[in-house]
Amino acid sequence: MKNCIVAQSGGPTSAINASLAGIIRGVLEHPDYDRIYGALNGITGILEKRFLDLTDDFQKEENLDLLKVTPAMYLGSCRYKLPNVKEDITPYEFIFKVFESLNIGAFFYIGGNDSMDTVDKLSAYAASIDSPVRIIGIPKTIDNDLCVTDHTPGFGSAAKYVASSMLEIFHDVAIYNLKSVTIVEIMGRDAGWLTASSILARNEYCAAPHLVYLPEAPFDTENFLTDVNQMLQEYDNVIVAVSEGIRDKDGNYISASSDAVDHFGHSRLSGAGKALEYLLEDRMSTIRVRSIELNVLQRCSSHISSRTDLDESYQQGLHGVSLAAEGKTGLMVTLKRISNEPYKVVCDSAPVCEIANQVKSVPAEFINEQGNDVLPGILPYLKPLIQGESGVNFSKGIPTYLPIPHLL
Amino acid sequence: MKNCIVAQSGGPTSAINASLAGIIRGVLEHPDYDRIYGALNGITGILEKRFLDLTDDFQKEENLDLLKVTPAMYLGSCRYKLPNVKEDITPYEFIFKVFESLNIGAFFYIGGNDSMDTVDKLSAYAASIDSPVRIIGIPKTIDNDLCVTDHTPGFGSAAKYVASSMLEIFHDVAIYNLKSVTIVEIMGRDAGWLTASSILARNEYCAAPHLVYLPEAPFDTENFLTDVNQMLQEYDNVIVAVSEGIRDKDGNYISASSDAVDHFGHSRLSGAGKALEYLLEDRMSTIRVRSIELNVLQRCSSHISSRTDLDESYQQGLHGVSLAAEGKTGLMVTLKRISNEPYKVVCDSAPVCEIANQVKSVPAEFINEQGNDVLPGILPYLKPLIQGESGVNFSKGIPTYLPIPHLL
Numbered sequence: 001m002k003n004c005i006v007a008q009s010g011g012p013t014s015a016i017n018a019s020l021a022g023i024i025r026g027v028l029e030h031p032d033y034d035r036i037y038g039a040l041n042g043i044t045g046i047l048e049k050r051f052l053d054l055t056d057d058f059q060k061e062e063n064l065d066l067l068k069v070t071p072a073m074y075l076g077s078c079r080y081k082l083p084n085v086k087e088d089i090t091p092y093e094f095i096f097k098v099f100e101s102l103n104i105g106a107f108f109y110i111g112g113n114d115s116m117d118t119v120d121k122l123s124a125y126a127a128s129i130d131s132p133v134r135i136i137g138i139p140k141t142i143d144n145d146l147c148v149t150d151h152t153p154g155f156g157s158a159a160k161y162v163a164s165s166m167l168e169i170f171h172d173v174a175i176y177n178l179k180s181v182t183i184v185e186i187m188g189r190d191a192g193w194l195t196a197s198s199i200l201a202r203n204e205y206c207a208a209p210h211l212v213y214l215p216e217a218p219f220d221t222e223n224f225l226t227d228v229n230q231m232l233q234e235y236d237n238v239i240v241a242v243s244e245g246i247r248d249k250d251g252n253y254i255s256a257s258s259d260a261v262d263h264f265g266h267s268r269l270s271g272a273g274k275a276l277e278y279l280l281e282d283r284m285s286t287i288r289v290r291s292i293e294l295n296v297l298q299r300c301s302s303h304i305s306s307r308t309d310l311d312e313s314y315q316q317g318l319h320g321v322s323l324a325a326e327g328k329t330g331l332m333v334t335l336k337r338i339s340n341e342p343y344k345v346v347c348d349s350a351p352v353c354e355i356a357n358q359v360k361s362v363p364a365e366f367i368n369e370q371g372n373d374v375l376p377g378i379l380p381y382l383k384p385l386i387q388g389e390s391g392v393n394f395s396k397g398i399p400t401y402l403p404i405p406h407l408l
Numbered sequence: 409m410k411n412c413i414v415a416q417s418g419g420p421t422s423a424i425n426a427s428l429a430g431i432i433r434g435v436l437e438h439p440d441y442d443r444i445y446g447a448l449n450g451i452t453g454i455l456e457k458r459f460l461d462l463t464d465d466f467q468k469e470e471n472l473d474l475l476k477v478t479p480a481m482y483l484g485s486c487r488y489k490l491p492n493v494k495e496d497i498t499p500y501e502f503i504f505k506v507f508e509s510l511n512i513g514a515f516f517y518i519g520g521n522d523s524m525d526t527v528d529k530l531s532a533y534a535a536s537i538d539s540p541v542r543i544i545g546i547p548k549t550i551d552n553d554l555c556v557t558d559h560t561p562g563f564g565s566a567a568k569y570v571a572s573s574m575l576e577i578f579h580d581v582a583i584y585n586l587k588s589v590t591i592v593e594i595m596g597r598d599a600g601w602l603t604a605s606s607i608l609a610r611n612e613y614c615a616a617p618h619l620v621y622l623p624e625a626p627f628d629t630e631n632f633l634t635d636v637n638q639m640l641q642e643y644d645n646v647i648v649a650v651s652e653g654i655r656d657k658d659g660n661y662i663s664a665s666s667d668a669v670d671h672f673g674h675s676r677l678s679g680a681g682k683a684l685e686y687l688l689e690d691r692m693s694t695i696r697v698r699s700i701e702l703n704v705l706q707r708c709s710s711h712i713s714s715r716t717d718l719d720e721s722y723q724q725g726l727h728g729v730s731l732a733a734e735g736k737t738g739l740m741v742t743l744k745r746i747s748n749e750p751y752k753v754v755c756d757s758a759p760v761c762e763i764a765n766q767v768k769s770v771p772a773e774f775i776n777e778q779g780n781d782v783l784p785g786i787l788p789y790l791k792p793l794i795q796g797e798s799g800v801n802f803s804k805g806i807p808t809y810l811p812i813p814h815l816l
Contacts, residue, residue, distance in 0.1 A: 001640045012580050041585040071576050077583040104738065162805045165705060168479050172420050172708040172814050175485040177449045200804075205811035229582065292703045297573060300580040304711060386805035396608075397794035403613035404582050 001034040002087055005051075005322070008140075009042035009111035009118070010079070012296070013154025014161075014305040014390075015313035017402075019110045021068040022317020023138065024058045032325050037102060040406065041221055043109070043118055046095050051102075052405055063402065069392050070401040071302035082121050085128075092125045099133050106134040106150040106200070106324035107170025110317075112141035112152075116332055116356040119186075123352065134324035137332035137352050138316055142299045145191035147360045148335065148350045150336035153316060154299070156309030156385035159197035161301050162186055163386060165203035165294060167316035170208040173237045180288040181228055181280055183240045183268040185273030187298055190215050190245045190361040191247035194298070196374045196380050209228030209241035216362045217371030223284055224276070227372045232287065247270050303399045307388025312345065319347035343384035393401045413459070414730070416548075417450035417519035418487070418527070420480035420704070421530070421562025422569075422798075424548045425720035427518045428483070429476040430725020432466045432544065439530050445510060448814065450486035451517070451526055454503050454744045455563075459510075460584045460813055476718055476798045478809040479710035489522055490529045493536075500533045507541050513697035514542040514732035518725075520549035520560075524740055524764040527678065531738030531760065542732035545740035546724055546758050552601035555766045556758045557742035561724060562707070564717030564793035567605035569709050571794060574609035574649065575703060576615040577722055581645045581698075588696040589636055589688055591648045591680030595706055598623050600770040604782045605790050606649040608686025617649035624770045625779030626657040633686070633691055635780045640695065654680050711807045713776040715796025720753065727755035751792035 004027045008016055020038075027036040037327050038052040039045030052075070058064050067074060099107065109119050119137035128135055139146050142158035166184065188194040192214025201208060210231045214221055231238040246254045255272045277291035316383055318332045323331055331349040338344040366378040393400045412435045416424055428446075435444040446460040447453030466472050475482060476669055485570070493500055507515065517527050527545035534541055547554050550566035574592065581590050596602040600622025609616060618639045639646045655661045663680040685699035724741045731739055739757040746752040774786040801808045 012583055041583075044585070070579065072579040073583045076585060078585065109804060160805055164711060165709070167710045167806055167809070168710060169704060171480040171710075171809060171812065172704045173476065174815065175420055175449075175481045177452065177484060177486065200806060203811075205815040207815075262612045290704075292705075293701065295700045296698075297700075297705075300576045300578060301573070303572060304577075383804065388805070390801055394797055396791065397568055397796070398575055398608060401575070401579060403611075404579065407582065407613040407615075 007039040007075040008113040014157035018313035019317040022314040026321025041359040071300040094155040144193035153313035157305035158385035163200035206241035415447040415525040416481040422565035426721035427725040430722040434729025470497040546583035553599035561721035565713035568794035571608035623653040
């Protein structure tokens with residue numbers, strides 16, 4: 001019987017531990033596998049031989065359930081990228097020696113784009129040395145920017161947070177009988193999926209967000225001022241959803257265009273939201289302007305994560321174990337959507353080399369001609385992903401999560 | 409039979425509509441009262457004769473239940489302060505003429521400090537003209553800075569949000585194996601109650617917030633740098649909770665001390681959190697620093713409001729109606745705490761002139777000597793206020809709230 005090892009990498013999401021829970025459960029239940037180790041802080045935990053043996057702790061169903069709803073990485077994370085094997089073979093040799101010493105049959109890496117690059121490199125190396133160790137990638141990213149798969153674990157929960165927050169911010173700003181503009185800056189790096197999901201807040205009384213700017217459409221400052229002015233004719237309190245990664249037609253980030261020099265004499269990069277707030281204050285001085293950065297809470301507010309997202313993330317972890325047990329390697333688990341109504345997806349997989357280092361953007365067909373809104377055509381895609389509640393338990397008034405092991 | 413009128417004022421909270429629901433229910437059930445009108449945008453709605461008749465819509469229990477959990481002001485708000493009656497009697501005469509035309513027996517004003525000033529002035533004027541109209545104030549403010557009452561409606565929900573967010577941010581920042589400082593800026597104006605409530609996040613594995621700075625203790629930049637350095641010896645990822653209103657020993661806001669000049673040549677006021685982020689980046693350049701402004705979501709995230717807060721806010725609305733019906737006037741409803749374990753409070757009242765234009769600060773006994781932490785002695789006071797969940801329903805993946813009437 002072989003053992004397995006799992007690690008997590010990249011930025012946090014509310015669902016990355018659900019995938020970890022799926023992998024642990026998959027290994028514990030599979031007759032070919034014995035123990036499941038967790039490497040701390042991603043691949044660097046293997047390079048530094050820092051492991052946890054997860055086997056015994058997670059025999060308890062309640063621990064697995066708690067892990068499933070706990071935000072961020074239970075095992076910690078890293079931002080380490082393996083060197084090209086031709087330039088430096090040392091880490092590869094070390095990693096596979098560690099695998100051998102722990103009698104590892106499969107390594108599961110849960111992460112985003114960079115982590116899939118690691119899966120790609122390790123599986124190629126394994127093939128080159130005829131290693132029997134299976135290397136499987138499990139996706140995660142709130143940015144939803146991985147190719148081939150229908151959507152990524154963590155995105156649905158972040159989208160649910162963004163849409164719910166947008167509705168709550170709308171209630172908050174609607175109270176005063178004056179003209180105002182509120183800019184909400186949303187994560188997603190160079191992909192606009194998460195910002196696009198803010199339109200899920202729209203309903204019979206809530207027209208917010210009134211304007212939506214994604215990185216996929218070039219941002220023009222003068223057009224933006226015209227857009228805001230037009231919206232202010234129609235609405236008292238205009239809310240603008242803006243991606244952190246919006247750029248002008250030359251590809252320059254809008255955030256960078258409004259550097260401020262602080263009293264230390266340093267140039268400070270403000271975010272896109274702050275940059276637009278300053279612009280409006282400068283050019284439309286009679287209007288009350290505020291910017292809100294949703295910040296890390298959009299990726300770690302597990303108390304409002306999407307049940308659909310958590311369940312799918314768990315399933316993808318389970319599926320990864322099946323793939324490895326079948327002898328597959330160099331694959332990333334994917335989701336294939338069968339239908340929107342009723343919503344149905346199945347787990348599938350694709351060679352990780354088709355996925356790593358590429359970005360899936362919001363298609364042009366979902367963005368209006370002026371580049372200041374998302375079209376309703378995107379809704380059938382987005383809606384199913386935020387359905388269902390996390391079921392997080394509260395103890396003494398705040399959410400109950402699984403303790404971070406190295407802090408106990 | 410007389411009618412009643414109600415209005416809401418000041419900044420939003422998650423519980424201010426629960427008080428409105430209590431008042432509506434109180435009026436509908438009281439044999440002496442007939443219709444209940446809502447003035448839009450606070451006292452300005454009376455001055456501009458903009459009303460809603462709430463009587464029929466809220467006969468339905470389900471509408472009242474939905475109102476109770478809906479964030480911000482159902483009736484809208486204002487920041488209008490009545491002039492001194494000796495300087496300008498016009499608005500007073502106008503308001504009481506409106507009251508007469510609507511056959512008003514009582515006016516309920518839900519709001520913070522400024523709104524209690526309005527209640528004070530209107531009740532004094534009513535007495536001076538022998539008007540039978542009763543004027544009652546119902547408190548609300550996430551700042552918890554009103555005198556006489558044990559705590560204010562809206563505070564418990566905001567405290568629950570702050571503590572829960574602190575725990576989730578802790579999970580988020582704990583993932584990397586490096587040294588970092590995260591500054592979380594929390595509302596509360598010149599009172600530190602809300603920032604203090606962030607210590608409710610502490611548990612067996614979460615020592616965050618590691619440092620806490622309230623407006624009640626003078627803030628010293630050099631001491632702050634020493635504090636952070638010391639904490640970084642003990643913890644990898646240090647989280648600092650800081651009030652928006654911290655000041656130095658001369659009373660200058662810390663936020664103002666780091667004005668930045670933007671590329672328009674304007675001086676920009678950054679918040680306290682940003683100011684400390686810049687300071688740390690400047691003086692401790694090897695550490696990864698981030699600041700998070702919890703922003704308006706700490707006052708409008710009704711999906712995570714405190715059931716205790718909602719229920720008490722509702723009770724205080726009901727109690728206000730009883731007071732008016734008994735012929736009382738010029739009072740604000742208060743809460744009196746009977747015991748912590750079991751937690752028990754009763755509604756009471758106090759002359760609004762004892763409350764208006766004063767501020768209740770966090771007592772020195774709850775702040776440590778160095779002024780960088782809150783002492784556990786505050787916990788028995790805070791804990792009961794965040795207990796219980798809102799029970800907000802979700803529809804299509806996002807929270808269901810009562811539509812804003814003028815936007816339908």
